Amino acid sequence: NRTVNAGRIGGDGDLDNSLRPRSLGEFIGQPRVCEQLDLVLQAARGRGGTPDHILLSGPPGLGKTSLAMIIAGEMGAALRVTSGPALERAGDLAAMLSNLVEGDVLFIDEIHRIARPAEEMLYLAMEDFRVDVVVGKGPGATSIPLDVAPFTLVGATTRSGALTGPLRDRFGFTAHMEFYDTGELERVLTRSAGILGITMQPDAGAEIASRSRGTPRIANRLLRRVRDYAEVRADGIVTLPIARAALSVYDVDELGFDRLDRAVLAALVRGFGGGPVGVSTLAVAVGEEPATVEEVCEPFLVRAGMIARTPRGRVATAAAWHHLGLTPPAGALN
Ligand code: ADP
Numbered sequence: 001n002r003t004v005n006a007g008r009i010g011g012d013g014d015l016d017n018s019l020r021p022r023s024l025g026e027f028i029g030q031p032r033v034c035e036q037l038d039l040v041l042q043a044a045r046g047r048g049g050t051p052d053h054i055l056l057s058g059p060p061g062l063g064k065t066s067l068a069m070i071i072a073g074e075m076g077a078a079l080r081v082t083s084g085p086a087l088e089r090a091g092d093l094a095a096m097l098s099n100l101v102e103g104d105v106l107f108i109d110e111i112h113r114i115a116r117p118a119e120e121m122l123y124l125a126m127e128d129f130r131v132d133v134v135v136g137k138g139p140g141a142t143s144i145p146l147d148v149a150p151f152t153l154v155g156a157t158t159r160s161g162a163l164t165g166p167l168r169d170r171f172g173f174t175a176h177m178e179f180y181d182t183g184e185l186e187r188v189l190t191r192s193a194g195i196l197g198i199t200m201q202p203d204a205g206a207e208i209a210s211r212s213r214g215t216p217r218i219a220n221r222l223l224r225r226v227r228d229y230a231e232v233r234a235d236g237i238v239t240l241p242i243a244r245a246a247l248s249v250y251d252v253d254e255l256g257f258d259r260l261d262r263a264v265l266a267a268l269v270r271g272f273g274g275g276p277v278g279v280s281t282l283a284v285a286v287g288e289e290p291a292t293v294e295e296v297c298e299p300f301l302v303r304a305g306m307i308a309r310t311p312r313g314r315v316a317t318a319a320a321w322h323h324l325g326l327t328p329p330a331g332a333l334n
Pocket of ligand 1 (some may be wrong): 017020026027060063065067218
């Protein structure tokens with residue numbers, strides 16, 4: 001189940017915690033983000049203050065939650081966790097904010113899904129460390145100002161474009177997380193194999209890395225599935241042939257596309273002649289939520305050079321036609 005917030009609670013999500021990097025030094029990849037963040041945090045520590053509010057943006061599974069935990073850790077602060085969809089009413093947020101202690105890091109995952117009234121309360125809290133709580137209804141309603149302890153908001157979003165301007169403007173630093181390259185994912189896998197006590201040969205690590213959709217969470221998930229296969233069908237050692245055999249059982253192809261990626265590509269090419277077609281139409285065609293197609297599938301298919309975004313909609317590139325074993329029409333994008 002690959003919904004936008006998949007893997008957060010329970011199941012593999014819990015295991016994820018043992019694999020999370022604990023410090024910036026342990027965090028693999030994203031060198032620019034790490035350098036920028038390190039400066040922000042060191043400067044704040046030097047001044048003895050709280051760092052500016054930080055926005056982390058990028059597709060799921062790239063390490064936003066891990067970075068939020070690292071930020072709190074590096075500041076010696078407590079991390080409070082909530083999410084946009086959980087903050088339906090302004091009162092939910094007011095309760096959260098009024099419990100903060102000076103220096104706390106408040107992590108709001110999927111911050112683009114926060115409800116309007118809570119968002120407006122958040123503006124004031126971010127800017128002035130104050131909230132106005134409205135008590136009562138109608139003409140008798142009064143607004144009670146409350147102080148909030150100075151805190152750092154860390155927001156995570158898979159769609160920074162969906163954030164309103166005023167909210168985006170209140171972050172002092174935005175980190176754009178990129179997909180990981182294969183070498184970085186190999187390092188993630190080697191580290192995870194060490195933590196989980198898995199014997200993995202280097203060429204097997206490289207193979208799993210190249211099929212992980214540029215995403216550490218997926219790399220770790222595939223590693224566990226390959227381990228299952230190695231334990232059940234062999235002697236537990238993850239070799240290249242074992243990795244290949246396991247990945248084919250789990251329907252991960254050579255480019256790392258999974259079932260949904262392939263369904264989207266096939267719909268675009270076979271169903272819509274290569275486009276252009278809108279993302280919600282594509283989502284209906286494959287029976288998925290538009291948000292999942294737009295925030296999970298599409299970014300990777302774009303990065304893999306299979307889909308191009310045009311003002312008129314999504315278009316399949318020549319590579320997409322070839323990937324499906326078809327001849328691209330004359331004039332297909334390269
Ligand atoms: P997001 O919040 O962006 O969806 P997470 O922070 O939950 O992503 O990361 C998912 C998992 O991927 C983590 O539990 C961790 O095991 C792994 N991971 C993410 N980034 C890294 C990294 N830079 N180095 C090592 N492992 C990572």
